[in-house]
Structure formats: structure tokens, C-alpha cells
Amino acid sequence: MEKFRLFLLDADYVLDKNEYPVIRLFCKSKEGKDFIVKYRKFRPYFYVLSKPEKENELVEKIKNAKIEGVKEIDAYITEKKFGRETRKFIVVTINNPRKIPETRKFIKDNFDEVEDTFEYDIPFYKRFLIDFQLRPADWILVKGEKIDEDTIEAEGIQTIEENLPEPKLKMLAFDIEMVEENSKEKIIMISLATNNGFKKVITYQHSDLEYVEVVKDEKTLLKRFVETIRKEDPDVVLGYNSDLFDIPQIKQRCESYKIDLNIGKFRERLKTARRGRETSYKIPGRVYVDLYRFVANILSPQLKSEVLTLDAVANELVGMGKKDLSWQEMSEIWKSKSDITRIVEYNLRDSEITLKLGELLVPQIFAISKLTGLLAFDVSRYAYSQIVENYYMRNAFKENIVVPNRPKYEEIYSRRLEASYKGAIVFEPKTGLAKNIVVMDFRSLYPTIIITHNISPETFNCEHEECKQKNKVPEFNYHFCIKEKGFIPKYLEKVILRRIEIKKKMKQLDKNSEEYKMLNNMQYALKIIANSTYGYMAYVGARWYRKEAAASTTAFERYYIRKIEEMAKKEGWVIIYGDTDSLMVTNPNIEDPEKVKKKALEFLKKVNDSLPGIMELEYRGFYPFGIFVKKKIGSGGAKKRYALLAEDGSLEIRGFETVRRDWCQLAKKVQRDVIEIILRERDVDKAVKYVREVIKMIKNREVNYNDLIIYEQITKPLSEYKQISPHVVAARKMHERGKLVGEGSIIAFVITKRGSSISEKAEPAEDATIEDIDTEYYIKNQIIPAATRVLSAFSITESELLSGVKQVGLHKFFKKN
DNA sequence: TTTGGTGTGGTCTGGA
């Protein structure tokens, strides 16, 4: 028997000829050699909870059950944790993983002794990874025999705890181009690029470029694509929106040409993996990642980009965008049989930036894999809820806890009908220009509350009198057990502590070092779990659902932030603003910034001494100036909208039109400039003059057309809108003109002179010019509101911006400076 | 297949 240290990349299973499962692990050795590890001793199973005292009877009945397609069935009793109690469960094992649903149904339908069934919907490969606690994108130790060049028959498999460096992985990105000819779409070009420097474009029109391979037709193009992938033999295959576009197109064409799409590591065919409504594809033995899905599911909230196109995302993340070439131009070049260099370069660039994105994102995906035990394939396609859930599922196994069932449709429906609960506190800001602001915030507020107060579905309202006294939830008649650590807090704490540890380590490292990058990816993965656990417990689709747990978390938030507010006020601080986990304060009695900071640190120490558990309030920064504005309707200050000037001169702008997608670029720029003039120069007059100048330019149409485009998303089918807003009208016009628009499309439109209501005047951006623009609208509904929002805090009104009447005495707002 | 609640503000809609 030999031992192999291998890096685990992917897993699946096949059936042997007797319909027994063979787990296959796709691995790489340190030297870069590929292996398939086969393991035959693992069987699919699920749990049956019997009615009390009926276990033995039920076991016998199950053992003797005859179920179609199931060759072998076995059952035995085990104990598992179920909520707060430990109960007997029957483990039902069969030979064929595909028969688990039928087996479960048979047992449920035929035996009255059955109370419930569990863990019947965990895919077999995932079951294996959980039970063996294997981590994809990490090293495993395999004991077994090498039966041929690249196959190992394993006797035993386990993880390796040492931190070995990753083997060098080969990544390949690809992209296709299509053109419509005689109302039929054809693939005209495919580009491929790898992180070894390989690049190739395959097409069937002439080109002299050395990396272009010219073939005779579409069919040969596809054949060469298959051969090239096989020859390059990548570990990771990358596309951008390829699950929805490139792969289905390639697949369909290959089918019609009867080309075997066997691009798997060991010449296996591309597989379709259907999950609910979404379709994805597996390339057996390779990690195939559609980067768009990861970006859309996981990364999008933290991106500044307004759209998730490859161009925008790559520009933001790797500083490289697409080449400029419109679909029409491409079509014309191709059909006119002229020089295709531009298409070739455009096509190759797409693969190159996809590759660059992959080099950045695949390590992030791998870090999440390592933490959750999910295959990179799954991580890259899962939503937040799925990623957290799988983290807890894998740890439930360690704790011998039965995984709660996924809610059925009716359950989800009734959960939806439950009333929502109160959230966090948002303070009403003091409007105007603020000075010497100290910002403090809680480090991971919700996670630390959950951990400190042991908030978990099963610790909720335990029977102990003591817990009722010592761990009561503010505002509610709820409490959480303190006798035993809850499952969720236990594993959430591991996440938080590990993240703190990693962040500490990172501080000592060079930011460009490989180790720093690796740790950064790991802390990012941990952050995802930490930040989504609270919301997950209130998510209607969650297995570990307990709305009261989430409601209690926010109740504690309100309690603590109020408590700190009180402490701060007592010490002479003025609360300028605060949202959920942050407080912005100033001390009107102290002028010297250094003294303010010092005093703030003393205050923080006092607060932290009073906070329980691992809760901690941190110093986030000092800001010489800030703007807080009035609400447009009603009285008082507007929450969630402010701008701060940091000591290093940078601006932090939140909530304002400037940071919103649904305002035209020009309005956003004007507002940002106004904020800057006020914060940096504290000169309201200058800001007013500037706005008047812009208004004049609009009147004269001396502005850039593109800066007038408004972007808004279509969030449901066009027919379902009750209120027909401008963006809906623009979308309908696009639809009528043969454009593809639907749920999720971001509509680019402008407001023109044609029509009476604003909606009627909305026109798709591509169908209008600067001459069509309704300048009145842009002045009154874009520039003026955006500028007034900020300037009204300094008593400037709309009419003053419009009239051009010179105001006097504005400086009074800034006497001191 | 969509982790949660809080909040602002634009435009439309329909009744006075």
C-alpha cells in the first residue's frame, strides 16, 4: 500500500456495473501530475426518526423492504443530537445514491412508525466530503494502490492538517463570438488564454496574426476548440457568463455537428447540471467556473460598478477592460470579408481579462471552498445563504447533530407570512457642517452579539430558570440558554476568532507577498460566513431558521447602542449620527483635534470594559469636517446620507445621489463637486456659482450626451408593472424595437422633449441625441435636486440656484474658519 | 436559488 499527498480539486461519483457508487476525487500532486482517486467503500444513507419505542420494529421492516431499483438496503440505530435533545435515529443505507429519493418515499409512505426523515437531499459527493471532512482546494492523504498511470484505488482518505503550498494550477479562459447570418447564429471565433502565456484564436476567415489558427468552417473550429482544451489540459476553466451563453452555444453546435464535447480531464464529456431553474455545466475533472455567477452572487454588493458586464467588472477589479467593438461593427467586418484583426483582438482580449479576473477570484473561491468544504464549482455558483448553510452543515456532522430539513414550499410560504421584526437603530443626524468628528464602530456587531448571548435556534427559550434571569433579551420575553454553547454561536465564534487572528498576522506581512494575499482571501471567506449568519437565521429558506434569534440579535443591538449613547452623552460628547453599529460623535468643548482623539480613546476603553463577551467598540477614524443634510420631505435630518472629509483629504460619501446608479452622471458630478467645495474650501458662494454655471451649460446643450444617461434596472417582467415609470417605458420601447430586455436588464435612457409626462419622454439612450434632450428636465429634476440636497443645509434654495440673484452673508456659516 | 431590516426620494395614479 502506498501513500499519496494530493491536492483536491473536484469530486463526483459514478456507478460501477453492479450499481454501487465509486467516489472519484480529482487531484493534483505536488509535482503537477493529475490523479483520479477512486473510493468504493462509501454508501449513501439518510436518517429516519421513528415514533417513540418503534425503532427496532422499523429497522426490521426497512431491512426487509423491497424497493424497485434498490439492490441492497440496510438499517441500524444510532444516536444524534436533535434540537436540545439526543434521540435515536435509524440510518438507512442503500447501494445506489440515485435511489435515495425513492427509498425515502417508500419508507415514508409504507411504514406508520416513521415520524420524519432527514439528510436525504444531500448530494452524494457532498455527503462524502462532509463525512470524511475533506476540504477541496486543500491537501489530502490517500492510502491505496496505483492501478494505472493516473488512477489510484484508495483504501483510506483523510485531510492533511499541515499547511502545504498550493501546486501551480493551470487556468484557461475562453470566449466565443457569434454573428447572425441568414437569420442563423454562427460561432465565428473562439479565443483561449492560459496563465502559462498560451493564447490562441480560432476562426475561419483569413488572418496573418501568429496566434490565429484559421480553419475551414464552424465545424472544424469547434473540433479544434475541443482539441486545444485537451492539449492545454487546464485544471481550471474560466468563462464570463459562460453558463448562460458560451457553453450552451458550443454544446448546441457540437450536437448538431455530432462533435464529441469530451473536454474533461480524462476525455469525459461535458455534463449538464440542472439545479432548479438554473442550468450549469460540469467539465469532469476540471474546475469549471463561470466568474459572472460568482461576481453576481457574492461580489456585487461590494463593487462600485453599476453594471456587472465583463468590461465594467474587469476594469474595476484588474484595471483592464474590453476592446472597443460593437456588435454591428463586428457583424459588418465579418460579412464584408474585410480584415478581421479587430474582431480577433477583441475576442482575445475577452479571454485575457477573464483570465486576469480568474487569477484574482479563483483564489477567493478556493478560500471559501477550504472553509466550507464545498467544491469550487458549487462555491462559484452559490448564493450567500447556500454558502453559510453548507458551512454549518459540515460542522453539524462533527457535532453529531442532525441537519434540519430544508423547508418545503408550504413551510416557506407560511414563514413568509410571519411578521417581520424590528431592526437596528439609526440616529437622526444633526444637520449642517460638523467639525472634529470621531467615528466609532462595533467590530462584527451581530456576530459578536450572537456569540456573547449564545443565540442559536436550539438555545432559544430553554427551560432553565437561571438562563431566563441571566440571559434575557431586551424588549422581549425571550432568553437563550447559557448552560451549553449553542451550535451556531460555537462555529461562528471559530470564524470570528480565526479572522481576528489572521488579520493580526496580516499586519506584519508585506501586502504584496503571496502569504498576505492568501490570508486576505481566507479572512474574506470568514467574513462572508460571519456577516451572513444573522440574516440566514431569518431567511425563509434556511434549514437553521429561527426568526426570534435574528429579532433578539437586533434587540441586543438596540440595547447596547443606546447604552453607549447614554455613556457618551454623560461624558460631554454630542452624537452627530449613528447607524446600527456606528456612532459619530464630537466634543463641543474641545477644539484641538489631538485632544479630541485622546479623549475618544479613553472613552472607548471605558465602553469596552463595560461590554460583555467578545463585543468590542473600535476607533475607526477622525474627520475634520462632515456634511449632514435635511430630509426633503418632513422635518429633521436625512439618515443614511452624509459626506465626511478624512484627515488624509479623502472623501467618504454615503447615500447621496453621487453614489446612486439612477441619477445621470452630470447630476452626480455636480453634487460631488458641491460637496468637495464645501468640505475642502467651505465656500458656499463658490458652490452656488458653480451650479449656476452648469445650468447655463445645459441650457446651451454644451454638455456631454453620455453624462445625461440614466441607468435603472428592470426587476420584473415588463407586463407586471403596476406603475409605468420612465425606465419601464424606455424598456418597452427597446422591446418593441427588437432589443432583448427582461428581468435584470439595466436600462439606459434619457429624457427627451417628445411627450407630456416624464415617462412618455423617456427614450432609450441609443435612440436619441443631445438635440432631443429635455434640458428643462435635467435642470429641474436632476441638477437642482442633487445640488439643493447638499446646499439646503446652508439655506440655499432652488430659486436661488435658478435666479442667479447674488446672495450675501453666506460666510456666516463658517465664521470660525 | 432571494441572508435581514431601515431609509430616502422620484414618478405615477387616481380622487378631490
Place this chain on the structure above:
DNA sequence: TCCAGACCACACC
């Protein structure tokens, strides 16, 4: 014609 309330999108944390 005016205005409140509904609808809708997007932001903050």
C-alpha cells in the same frame, strides 16, 4: 390642477 399614497429603485449597515 393639486396632492396623498402607492410603487419602485437603490442605498446603508
